[in-house]
Amino acid sequence: MKKSFLLALLALFIGLATFAQDKGQSSNTNKGFDPYWYLNLNVGRSLVKGDLSSFPLDLGKLGTQTGFWTGFMAGHQFSPLFGLRGVITGGTANSRIDEPTYKFQTKTHYFGYFIEPTLDITNLIHYNADRKFFVYAFTGLGVGNFYDDVTNNITGVETTLYKDGGRATATTLPYGIGAKYKFDENWGVTLENASYYAFNKTAGDKIDGKVIGTDRDWLNNTSIGINYDITDVTNLKKMAANYGQIKYEVTPNPLEMHGDSVVVTIKGTVPEKYMAKKAAIQIAPELKYNGGTYPLNPITLKGEDVAGDGIAIPYKTGGTFTVKQTIPYMPGMSASDLVANPIIYKPATGAVDSKATAQQIHANNKFIDVPSHKIADGVIATPLLIKHDEDLLTAADKLVKEKFASKDATIYFLVNKDKLDWKLPLNKNKQNQAVLADLNTFINQGWQIKNIEVDGYASPEGEESFNQGLSAKRAVTGKDYVVNLFKKWAADKNATEFQKNLGGVMINTASKGEDWDGFMQSVQASNLKDKNAIVNIVNSQSDVNKREQEIRNMTRVFKTLKADILPALRRVNITVNSYQPVKTDEQFLSAATNNPETLNLEELLYSATLTKDANTQLAIYKATLKQNEGDWRAFNNAGEIELKNGNISQAASYLNTANSLSPNNVIVLNNLGAVEAKKGNVKAAIDLFKKAQGLGANEGYNAGIPQITKAKYNDAVTALNVKKCNHNLGLAQLLAGNSAAAIATLKCAPAAADTYYVLAIAGARTNDTALLYESLMKSIKMDSSYKAKAGIS
16 A cells, blocks of 8 residues: 555656746646547556455565556546546455464455546646646546455355345545656556545445455555547647747848838747647738838748648758848838737648638638737838938129229320420320329229339330330339329328328339330321331331331331321320229128118129028028029029928929029039938939039039938948038948948037937947947937937837
């Protein structure tokens, strides 16, 4: 009896040890369980404890001191814990008493049939669908009947009890404990220890063939059995329970938007001994985002005995699967999750169709829906963090702010003389006197004098070298005239400050020599009959002396020249160059904002450059285009301001008008490209930038920004590199994989919330938590909306 208890305790302890090993796995008591039927055939040895007893046992005589026992069971396991079985069992039990005067032995022939509920102790403590070792308890109700062969060992007489008069029958309560080890899904082995309790005390005392009437006899057996579980090898519930063993690796994670799409690579690993040979799994990934869902192509896995076009996964070794898909990026996907929606099913036809919908699988097959679960974060739309700071081009005004005014007068000299002679007829001439007076008036109006040019000339007669020196002297005489004039004005008691300061004016003298150009102009303008002959001589004779001699040989003509032409060539020309006053910048800006009609086109365009206030600039440009509807520049510049203000549609309207007034204008095309870029029309923007560059625009930076949107990050870096510390350059470097360069660029870029946010992303990608935190806090401090964005990302 003690041996039986020891066997039962050993089985219990082994079961508890198994529980300890399995602890930590799923605790759902029904997860992965499929009810099943089972059959069991067992054999063993039996013991009796009564008036006559099988005890004490002599292990050397175990075979003769214990009885042979066998049984057959058929049962149904309803849940991981509870089952019910029918038992037919029977055999013999040997018992004895060996006292000096009382020696008997009995062979009890026993047969019973019972209904027994079972309780799985290991599953009561902790359920594991993959467990192979189980400990269970049972009890029940049934009927036991028996008869005994009793032998008196002293007399040698054998007596059979309860046989001729009918077997002894007792309503019996079986109870016991067992252990089962499963080799596979169907076959296993059991070890049980069972006892039988007869409700009728008298009948229960008859088991050993000797009735004393004081206590029931105790019958016990220990058996080993072969067990067959009638289960479907394709245990869908078990696969569903263990679905978490399938591991997903999504690249990238979080998902990233590049260009206008998101590329997703899903790799899955299925463990060994998971994929039932006749089962299939449809995994339907979908991107759930704020505003909708985007389904990816479903993934179909199939067991090795399933036909069709899925990915085969061996049961014994497990396997992997990898799929790559591209989905279009849509607004709202920056707040999204990539989830899997699995269906585990047993194909009714033995084949799978990878194109089958979930509804078709549900309609035609046995299935289990596994709850949706997240497999990746998504989507970081880093390329959308572009800062639209395209270089916009302003059409320039043509205002000449520094204007000059000049006035000149002439003083004449006698032949071969350089002294002033106001009695000379030409100097006394009223017209010439008026010109000199006008020059004085011009000077005294007070305009700032840039310089005074005094050029001395000689008539083309006599020695050339002499005349060259003579013209120089006449220039000095002219300068002296001006200097003395200024001194005279400054000495006057009513002299103005301007007149007092004229002594500092720059006076330049020049010796022009013989004035052949003036001679030719005067001859051609005269009424001389032989002027053509004179012109021919001058044009054909390069030697000045010979030229003069040939003219002198024309005696009659030369007399006319000497009297009418040559005197006017003996002169000094005095030219005063002054700055013509214009409005100050303050006056221009005041007029443009208050009385724009008082300014012309160029003055209005210039005035708009005198303020940094965008609203004031826009008002000036609007006034300009109203007064000058045919000039493209005001429309272009108004469009530029509207674009900076974020009024894209109005900017486009102004710029399209400018383009119609000045087609293929590089300035307008560049700005129209910026409009399309801000609209998100990447192709149109690139086309316009390229066209502008083809016509001579030098705006490579603008063309680089759309390359980020097209995911051509290296091209973007090349184009944007014209600006070293720049938000977009840092963004392109980060997306191109050069995090170190991106961090350096972003750190020196102008401080801005969006720039700090990109810098925080760079910190995340380089596992620099300090940079991540510091940059993110700065971004949120400058713009609190980035707190929500950080939560999304």
